[in-house]
Amino acid sequence: MRYLLILSILATSAFGQSLDERVRRELPSLVETYKKLHAAPELSTQEKNSSALLASRLRELGYEVTEKFGQYAEPGLTSYGVVAVMKNGDGPVVLVRTDMDALPVAEQTGLPYASANAGVMHACGHDIHMTTLLGTAKMLADLKSQWRGTAILIGQPSEEIARGAAAMLRAGLYEKFPRPAYAVALHDWALLPAGKVSYRPGFIMAASDAIDITVRGQGGHGATPEKTKDPVVVAADLVLALQRIVSRETSALDPVVLTVGSIHGGTKRNIIPDEVKLLITLRTYKSEVRERVLAAIERTAKGVAATAGIPADLAPVITIHPGEATPATYNDPALVERLAGAVRREIGASEVVEGDQVMVSEDFGRFSDNRKIPTAMLFLGAGDPAAITSGAAPALHSSKFAPPPEVTLRTGVRTLTAMVLELMRR
Ligand SMILES: [Zn+2]
Ligand SMILES: [Zn+2]
Known part of the structure; x- marks a missing residue:
């Protein structure tokens, strides 16, 4: 016992x-x-x-x-x-x-x-x-x-x-x-x-994508914008226009986040620069939504630039970094x-x-x-x-x-x- x-x-x-x-x-x-x-x-x-x-x-x-x-x-x-x-x-x-x-x-x-x-x-x-x-x-x-x-x-x-x-x-x-x-x-x-x-x-x-957009213009004196193509104003328009891809082109049932986390251009207050760079993170779930939003980003960037009179040979350059993407x-x-x-x-x-x-x-x-x-x-x-x-x-x-x-x-x-x-x- x-x-x-x-x-x-x-x-x-x-x-x-x-x-x-x-x-x-x-x-x-x-x-x-x-x-x-x-x-x-x-x-x-x-x-x-x-x-x-x-x-x-x-x-x-x-x-x-x-x-x-x-x-x-x-x-x-x-x-x-x-x-x-x-x-x-x-x-x-x-x-x-x-x-x-x-x-x-x-x-x-x-x-x-x-x-x-x-x-x-x-x-x-x-x-x-x-x-x-x-x-x-x-x-x-x-x-x-x-x-x-x-x-x-x-x-x-x-x-x-x-x-x-x-x-x-x-x-x-x-x-x-x-x-x-x-x-x-x-x-x-x-x-x-x-x-x-x-x-x-x-x-x-979510899936994540890293996207850069370089908005190109024709720089010049800050006092004579009419003689330039101002990429700062185009970039400002673009930041807001991109949000319309989320709010107006995407079903409310498909989650999408598009954030411009960084925007840089110019050196001095009275100089209109030649370019402005935007760094974007995109978050999506469905691959078809992701493909459509990526295409819409390119279309919107080029469209906003064209509306501002930027010639086609200076259209924005869109770079998607595959090395920083995750499914x-x-x-x-x-x-x-x-x-x-x-x-x-x-x-x-x-x-x-x-x-x-x-x-x-x-x-x-x-x-x-x-x-x-x-x-x-x-x-x-x-x-x-x-x-x-x-x-x-x-x-x-x-x-x-x-x-x-x-x-x-x-x-x-x-x-x-x-x-x-x-x-x-x-
Ligand atoms: Zn973390
Ligand atoms: Zn972590």
């Missing part, structure tokens, strides 16, 4: 421990890792130290790690991609992705672990993602008896400039390593309370429902909510290989609940974004581990 009792206590401590108990035990060290990463953010294409930290920790946990994986289209850039593989018998191959890069934002949180790298900040929470991936890596290494298959954990560079996923795929991620049956990820969300997770089947994030992010409906069920069982049904589509963009969708591989990205709450309710919560990319580390990471590791175990359970 006594033996049985001791045996059962031993069994509970060794095998019966809940995932939450395991995560709680790791939490102090995870929070420490998070603060270290948060204090040392690195910009896109420069994730040297973040990737090295990720790689060394994953190696310590028993993963087979490849560093500097990826190939940018531009020569001379190093891709700091990390690929960590753990083989655990026959079974599905599951890819889990974190991104690693930070943003050119001057942090204003006043936190003791605020960025020590002036003008650079983890304002999108990719430090949360890296730490969550490390916590999940530890859980998977400890719980090998509960799953089978091959786990591929990747650290992706350059998400914020939408080039890192393409760089890793270009270098042969799916040829040099086992091709995944599923790809999953989390993204933190500043306007969802920490402790909660949201999910949505189908389209979740819309699509969650495989069956996969996301299955994962949401597993997350509900782990963190509680009341903590898992259905989310909305958003107009921000991500390059995670590229890992679906044009929807041939079912992928799912769930949103991890990372906001202060009171601040969200009062409307004061800073959004992602804000200089004041400060997720509460303990709750966010604890929920993140439980969620991501539950997602992977669901797909690889013995």
Whole structure:
């Protein structure tokens, strides 16, 4: 009897421990890792130290790690991609992705672990993602008896400039390593309370396009505009005319955002310049809408210039940057429902909510290989609940974004581990 009792206590401590108990035990060290990463953010294409930290920790946990994986289209850039593989018998191959890069934002949180790298900040929470991936890596290494298959954990560079996923795929991620049956990820969300997770089947994030328009005119003296073709006035007209593509040419049921985020021309108040440059971001969901809006941008730019009397040989030059484009992010409906069920069982049904589509963009969708591989990205709450309710919560990319580390990471590791175990359970 006594033996049985001791045996059962031993069994509970060794095998019966809940995932939450395991995560709680790791939490102090995870929070420490998070603060270290948060204090040392690195910009896109420069994730040297973040990737090295990720790689060394994953190696310590028993993963087979490849560093500097990826190939940018531009020569001379190093891709700091990390690929960590753990083989655990026959079974599905599951890819889990974190991104690693930070943003050119001057942090204003006043936190003791605020960025020590002036003008650079983890304002999108990719430090949360890296730490969550490390916590999940530890859980998977400890719980090998509960799953089978091959786990591929990747650290992706350059998400914020939408080039890192393409760089890793270009270098042969799916040829040099086992091709995944599923790809999953989390993204933190500043306007969802920490402790909660949201999910949505189908389209979740918009396609993004980067477009430049150079309006060309014929410069001259600011006092004699009649002897010039003024590109400043044409550009001003164009900024407003472009919005009519959204409001008058697009169905209200098709989301489109067109933002002129930068406009530059001229040097001095009394000189009419020869050109003005507009930098635009376009967000759409449907590819037919995207194609139509891109064509309308060109037609509108040329039309506005022609109306101002600018000759055809000086028509505006429209440049679309394919390297900075991302397709819309699509969650495989069956996969996301299955994962949401597993997350509900782990963190509680009341903590898992259905989310909305958003107009921000991500390059995670590229890992679906044009929807041939079912992928799912769930949103991890990372906001202060009171601040969200009062409307004061800073959004992602804000200089004041400060997720509460303990709750966010604890929920993140439980969620991501539950997602992977669901797909690889013995
Ligand atoms: Zn971001
Ligand atoms: Zn992000």
